[in-house]
Amino acid sequence: xxxxxxxxxxxxxxxxxxxxxxxxxxxxxxxxAAHALALHIARDPAAAEEITQDAFLRVWRGARxxxxxxxxxxxxxxxxxxxxLDHLRRRRPPAPWSGGAAAAAGPGFAAPDPADPLPGPxxxxxxxxxxxxxxxxxxxxxxxxRRVVELLYYAGLSHREAARRLGIPxxxxxxxxxxxxxxxRREFPPLGGVPW
Amino acid sequence: MVNAxxxxxxxxxxxxxxxxxxxxxxxxxxxxxxxxxxxxxxRGRVAEAGAVADALAAGVPQPxxxxxxxxxxxxxxxxLRERPSGRRRAAAAVPVQIPVRATAAVLSALLLxxxxxxxxxxxxxxxARTALAQQSASLAVLQGALQDLAGGQTVALRGTPAAPGALxxxxxxxxxxxxxxxxxxxxxxxxxxxxxxxxxxxxxAVHTSAGVFTVDASGRGALAAWIPxxxxxxxxxxxxxxxxxxxxPSGTRVxxxxxx
Numbered sequence: 001x002x003x004x005x006x007x008x009x010x011x012x013x014x015x016x017x018x019x020x021x022x023x024x025x026x027x028x029x030x031x032x033a034a035h036a037l038a039l040h041i042a043r044d045p046a047a048a049e050e051i052t053q054d055a056f057l058r059v060w061r062g063a064r065x066x067x068x069x070x071x072x073x074x075x076x077x078x079x080x081x082x083x084x085l086d087h088l089r090r091r092r093p094p095a096p097w098s099g100g101a102a103a104a105a106g107p108g109f110a111a112p113d114p115a116d117p118l119p120g121p122x123x124x125x126x127x128x129x130x131x132x133x134x135x136x137x138x139x140x141x142x143x144x145x146r147r148v149v150e151l152l153y154y155a156g157l158s159h160r161e162a163a164r165r166l167g168i169p170x171x172x173x174x175x176x177x178x179x180x181x182x183x184x185r186r187e188f189p190p191l192g193g194v195p196w
Numbered sequence: 197m198v199n200a201x202x203x204x205x206x207x208x209x210x211x212x213x214x215x216x217x218x219x220x221x222x223x224x225x226x227x228x229x230x231x232x233x234x235x236x237x238x239r240g241r242v243a244e245a246g247a248v249a250d251a252l253a254a255g256v257p258q259p260x261x262x263x264x265x266x267x268x269x270x271x272x273x274x275x276l277r278e279r280p281s282g283r284r285r286a287a288a289a290v291p292v293q294i295p296v297r298a299t300a301a302v303l304s305a306l307l308l309x310x311x312x313x314x315x316x317x318x319x320x321x322x323x324a325r326t327a328l329a330q331q332s333a334s335l336a337v338l339q340g341a342l343q344d345l346a347g348g349q350t351v352a353l354r355g356t357p358a359a360p361g362a363l364x365x366x367x368x369x370x371x372x373x374x375x376x377x378x379x380x381x382x383x384x385x386x387x388x389x390x391x392x393x394x395x396x397x398x399x400x401a402v403h404t405s406a407g408v409f410t411v412d413a414s415g416r417g418a419l420a421a422w423i424p425x426x427x428x429x430x431x432x433x434x435x436x437x438x439x440x441x442x443x444x445p446s447g448t449r450v451x452x453x454x455x456x
Contacts, residue, residue: 020272027268035267036258045262053271054443060275061402067426075425077253083443086405090390090440134255152219153252159219174210181213184248 008072015063023060030073031056034080041084041154051083085156137187145180148173205237212241216249222409225420229376233369351432351455358436359384359450362415366432366453368423375423377406381434384415384450390440393450395419397429404429408441430454 008029014022034055039048058079059066138146144166151162163173214220215228232238261267349369355362364381379395387393392408407421423429434451435442 020276023272023275024268027271031264031268032258032261033254035261036256037253039259040256049267052267053274056271057275057278058404061278062399062404062427065399065426065428070425071250073254074250077250079424081253082405086441086443089408090442134251135257138252138255149252152214152217153249154256157219158221159214160221162219174208174214177210177213178208181209181245181248184251185244 012059012063012066012072015060016066023056026059026072027056030076033073034076037077037080038084041081041156042087044087047087048084051080051087054083055080081156088156134184137184140187141180141183145176145183148176149180152177205235207231207235207238209241212238213245213248216242216245222407222417222419222421226378226418229369229378229420349455351453353379353381353432353434353451353453355383355451356449358448362451364434364451364453374425377419377421377423379409379419381409381411381418381451382414382416384411384417385436386413386415387411387436389438391436391438392440393417394435394437394441394445394447395421396433396435396445397423397427398431398433399427399429403433403445405441405443406432408437 008026011022011026011029015026031052035048035052038051038055039045042048042051055076059076138149141149147166148162151157151165152159155162157165159170159173159177163170166173211220211228215225215232220228228238232242349367351366351368353362353364353366361383362381362385363383364379366377366379368375368377370376377395381393384393387410392410394408395406397404397406404424404427406423407419409417409419411417431452431454433445433449433453435445435447435449437445437447
C-alpha cells in the first residue's frame with residue numbers, strides 16, 4: 001500500500017505540471033470511492049457526480065501546493081465529505097436520513113461491479129475488501145451506536161443536533177460515541193495505526 | 197497507542213471524536229482546540245478518532261457508476277479548461293463574485309486594519325466573551341482561549357462597504373501537526389432565514405471554504421476549522437451566503453484581509 005501512496009503523490013506532482021493523464025489515473029484509482037462517499041452523504045446521484053468532479057478539480061487546482069502529510073486517498077475523501085455536507089446543508093430542510101451505514105452494511109451493500117472500468121483492479125479489490133470489512137463492523141455495532149455514528153459522521157449533524165434528533169441527553173450520546181469508536185478501533189486492525 | 201494516558205485527562209474521550217468528526221459547534225471547537233494544545237492525551241485521541249473517520253469515509257458501499265469513463269473525461273475536460281497551458285492556472289471556472297480588484301483594496305485596508313487591531317482588541321475580546329458565555333463556557337476557559345488567539349499567525353479582516361462596521365480577527369495555529377484556524381468577528385449584519393457567513397481561503401483565483409458561522413443579535417460570531425493539509429492562502433474573505441453554505445463564494449463579501 002505504501003507503494004500505492006507513493007504513486008498517488010507522484011500523480012499529484014504530475015498534475016501540478018499540467019499532466020491530464022495523471023489526473024485521469026487519480027480518478028481511476030480513487031474516483032469510485034469519492035463518488036461512493038458523495039452519494040452516501042448527499043443521496044443524490046447528480047449531486048454526487050458534481051461533488052466528485054469538484055473534489056478532483058480541487059486536487060488539480062491545488063496540486064502545486066499539495067504537501068503529502070498522510071494518505072492522499074484519506075485527504076481526498078475528507079474533501080469529498082466536506083463538499084457533500086455543504087451540499088446537504090444547503091438543502092433545507094435536510095432530507096430524512098434513512099439507512100445510512102446500516103443499509104450499507106446490510107443486504108444493500110453493493111460490491112464493485114466487475115464490469116465497471118473506473119478503478120484499477122488491485123486498488124479496487126483492496127478498497128472493496130476494506131469497505132466490506134468496515135461495513136460489516138458497522139453493521140455489528142449496536143443499533144443505537146451505529147445511528148449516532150451515522151448522524152454525526154455521514155449526516156454531518158452537530159452533537160447537539162444529533163442528541164435532539166435521537167431524543168437523548170448529550171451525555172448519553174457521548175457515551176455511545178465513545179463505545180462505538182472503542183469497538184471500531186478494537187475490531188478493525190487498520191484503525192490501530194496500520195496505513196491502508 | 198494512548199490508552200493508558202487517556203485516564204489522565206478528565207475530558208470525555210468522546211470530545212476528541214466529536215472534534216475529529218467536525219461535530220462540535222464552532223465555539224466548542226475553539227475551546228477544545230485550545231485544550232488540545234496542552235493535552236497530549238487528547239491529541240492522541242483525536243488522531244485515533246481521525247483514523248476512524250478516514251475509515252468511515254473509505255468504508256461506504258461503492259455502487260456501480262452509470263458511466264465512469266464519461267465522468268472521468270468530464271472532470272479532465274473541465275480541468276484542462278481551467279489550466280489550458282498545463283503550466284499556469286487560468287481564471288477559476290467556478291463563478292466567484294469576489295472581485296479581483298478588491299484584493300488590492302483589501303491589502304491597502306490591511307495596513308489600517310493592523311494599526312486598528314490593537315485598538316479593537318478589547319472590543320473583540322468582549323465580543324467573543326459574550327458569544328462564548330452564551331455557550332455556557334466558563335470565564336476562565338474563555339479568557340484562556342482568547343489569550344491564545346494572540347498566538348500563531350494572525351490576520352485582521354476589515355468590513356467591506358457592505359458591512360462597514362464589521363471586524364474580525366483570525367489566528368492560525370498548528371495543533372498536532374494540523375493547522376487550526378480560529379475566527380472571532382463582530383459588527384456583522386444579523387442574518388435571517390438560511391443565510392450564513394462563510395469564510396474563504398483565497399489563493400489566486402481559487403477559493404476554498406473554511407467553514408460557516410452565524411452571528412448573535414449583536415452581530416457577533418466565531419468559527420474554528422481545520423485548514424486542509426497542503427492548502428495555502430494569500431488572503432481571507434467572508435461572504436454572506438443567503439441560501440446557506442456554498443461550494444464557491446457567491447454572496448456579498450463582508451470581510452476581507454490578508455496576512456501581514
